[in-house]
Amino acid sequence: MAGLAVTPAGLRRAGAAALPWLVPAALVALWQAASSLGWIASKVLPSPGEVGSAFWHLAWTGELWRAIGVSFLRAVGGAAIGGVIGFALGILNGTSPRAASLLDSTLQMLRNIPHLAMIPLVILWFGIGESAKLFLVAVGVFFPIYLNTYHGVRTVDAGLLEMARVYGLDRRRLFFQVVLPGALPSVLVGVRFALGIMWVTLIVAETVSASSGIGYMTMNAREFLETDVVVLGILMYALLGKLADWAAVWVERRCLAWHPAYAVTAAR
Amino acid sequence: MSVAAELIRIAAVAPRVQPAADHASPVRLQGLGKSFGASTVLAGIDLDVAPGEFVAVIGRSGCGKTTLLRLLSGLETPTSGTVGFGPRPPVVRLMFQDARLLPWRRVIDNVTIGRTDPARRDEAMTALSRVGLAGRAGDWPATLSGGQRQRVALARALMSRPTLLLLDEPLGALDALTRLEMQELIERMHRSEGFTAILVTHDVAEAVRLADRVIVLEEGRIGGAWEIRLPRPRPRAAAELGEIEAAILARLLGENG
Numbered sequence: 001m002a003g004l005a006v007t008p009a010g011l012r013r014a015g016a017a018a019l020p021w022l023v024p025a026a027l028v029a030l031w032q033a034a035s036s037l038g039w040i041a042s043k044v045l046p047s048p049g050e051v052g053s054a055f056w057h058l059a060w061t062g063e064l065w066r067a068i069g070v071s072f073l074r075a076v077g078g079a080a081i082g083g084v085i086g087f088a089l090g091i092l093n094g095t096s097p098r099a100a101s102l103l104d105s106t107l108q109m110l111r112n113i114p115h116l117a118m119i120p121l122v123i124l125w126f127g128i129g130e131s132a133k134l135f136l137v138a139v140g141v142f143f144p145i146y147l148n149t150y151h152g153v154r155t156v157d158a159g160l161l162e163m164a165r166v167y168g169l170d171r172r173r174l175f176f177q178v179v180l181p182g183a184l185p186s187v188l189v190g191v192r193f194a195l196g197i198m199w200v201t202l203i204v205a206e207t208v209s210a211s212s213g214i215g216y217m218t219m220n221a222r223e224f225l226e227t228d229v230v231v232l233g234i235l236m237y238a239l240l241g242k243l244a245d246w247a248a249v250w251v252e253r254r255c256l257a258w259h260p261a262y263a264v265t266a267a268r
Numbered sequence: 269m270s271v272a273a274e275l276i277r278i279a280a281v282a283p284r285v286q287p288a289a290d291h292a293s294p295v296r297l298q299g300l301g302k303s304f305g306a307s308t309v310l311a312g313i314d315l316d317v318a319p320g321e322f323v324a325v326i327g328r329s330g331c332g333k334t335t336l337l338r339l340l341s342g343l344e345t346p347t348s349g350t351v352g353f354g355p356r357p358p359v360v361r362l363m364f365q366d367a368r369l370l371p372w373r374r375v376i377d378n379v380t381i382g383r384t385d386p387a388r389r390d391e392a393m394t395a396l397s398r399v400g401l402a403g404r405a406g407d408w409p410a411t412l413s414g415g416q417r418q419r420v421a422l423a424r425a426l427m428s429r430p431t432l433l434l435l436d437e438p439l440g441a442l443d444a445l446t447r448l449e450m451q452e453l454i455e456r457m458h459r460s461e462g463f464t465a466i467l468v469t470h471d472v473a474e475a476v477r478l479a480d481r482v483i484v485l486e487e488g489r490i491g492g493a494w495e496i497r498l499p500r501p502r503p504r505a506a507a508e509l510g511e512i513e514a515a516i517l518a519r520l521l522g523e524n525g
Contacts, residue, residue, distance in 0.1 A: 157368075159364065159366060159368050160368055160370060162343060162368075163362075163364065163368040164381070164382075165343070166341055166342075166343065166360075166361070166362045167361075167381050167382040167424075167428075168382045169381070169382055173382075177370065177373070177381070178370065181370070181372040181373075182372075184372075256372075257408075258371050258372040258373075258374075258408045258409075258410065259371070259372075259410070260410045
């Protein structure tokens with residue numbers, strides 16, 4: 001036990017790590033207490049215990065995992081399509097002034113159309129199938145990725161580009177060693193924005209029309225007044241959004257270890 | 269007439285012959301001129317630099333000294349006249365006022381930039397230890413001080429064994445003590461490597477301390493040239509250096525009396 005001795009410093013660290021969870025834990029306890037004491041009707045807001053048992057039930061039947069899987073694939077598929085196109089156009093317009101003067105003003109105009117306002121039109125075009133949801137997510141993700149990639153490439157330090165030219169880098173190496181790493185911090189800001197938009201778009205699209213996924217599960221539960229399943233669906237969306245954000249932060253720390261703003265966390 | 273007048277040599281005078289290092293390019297500028305639109309930045313520059321010579325170019329802001337270096341490095345093309353480097357193609361490297369290290373590559377990977385051969389890492393370590401930074405090879409540039417970054421930039425420039433090293437006010441942003449250390453380092457490298465060096469600076473003391481010849485640029489033309497025939501390494505406060513420095517300053521400030 002000598003190696004695992006509880007030291008004051010260790011306790012302080014554990015305390016510091018627990019501190020951010022204190023308020024959420026207190027809120028859940030308060031929620032449970034209010035439900036148990038009958039202050040909140042369970043049809044309005046079920047208690048944490050009821051939501052927990054709904055989770056166990058749906059996890060046991062496998063319904064929950066199927067719904068999460070379908071929603072996850074929609075989110076990732078749509079984001080991949082929109083992200084790749086946005087990134088490619090951002091690089092193209094950032095590196096070629098001619099392409100930028102041809103395309104950028106058009107894209108900036110389209111950017112002002114709220115993509116969720118297109119839902120009626122998208123349903124007319126694609127029906128309520130998978131392609132409608134993929135399309136909406138892709139459009140939502142496209143713009144933050146495009147704008148930030150374009151901005152990132154445009155603002156790569158001109159002094160570094162000049163230095164690379166003096167040191168004889170060819171176009172390919174100039175792109176991979178100077179332009180792309182220089183644009184990366186901005187691209188990753190775009191990715192974090194895009195992940196947020198990705199979930200919001202998917203939630204709206206699945207709630208409006210779906211025959212599978214988390215949105216379908218919650219809307220179906222609403223018909224039968226299963227408030228606990230509705231709350232569970234909301235929590236699942238929140239959890240998936242948080243996981244996506246964690247993934248983005250992890251990628252940022254991996255890719256931007258050189259950046260002074262990330263240096264402290266990377267050194268640990 | 270003063271001491272200054274005695275020391276003035278017109279630039280057209282042939283350069284002092286040096287023991288020609290085999291690893292140095294001569295530079296010959298003939299009628300070199302550069303205009304941006306209607307404004308003429310450089311006009312009719314004639315200058316011969318011997319292989320291995322150290323020339324300092326000095327002048328007020330906007331006199332065209334940075335443009336001269338950019339023409340020499342090929343970053344700009346001349347409007348008139350020619351830039352020649354002798355029979356063999358030169359290896360030209362340029363040190364900027366800021367170090368211009370790629371922040372996303374570790375120190376050693378900055379030094380090897382542009383090289384793909386297998387010997388590059390060993391050579392980069394040698395170059396880094398010569399500037400006293402071998403221990404920082406694996407660090408990010410953001411963790412270095414300004415002087416250390418310029419030393420990495422110097423290692424990067426020396427890595428490819430340049431025959432012509434162009435220095436564009438590389439010490440301008442450093443504090444006084446670091447600047448003195450860097451001057452000693454550059455002088456030592458010049459002596460051991462033998463490359464031709466052209467230094468643009470606004471620090472007259474620095475120019476006089478480092479250069480074999482100091483050239484004053486005035487409104488895009490060569491206004492005067494001073495040869496400095498003192499042995500190296502030069503002491504920091506030699507009386508002769510002070511005299512030449514005073515003469516050049518008098519010229520720059522327009523006190524021709």
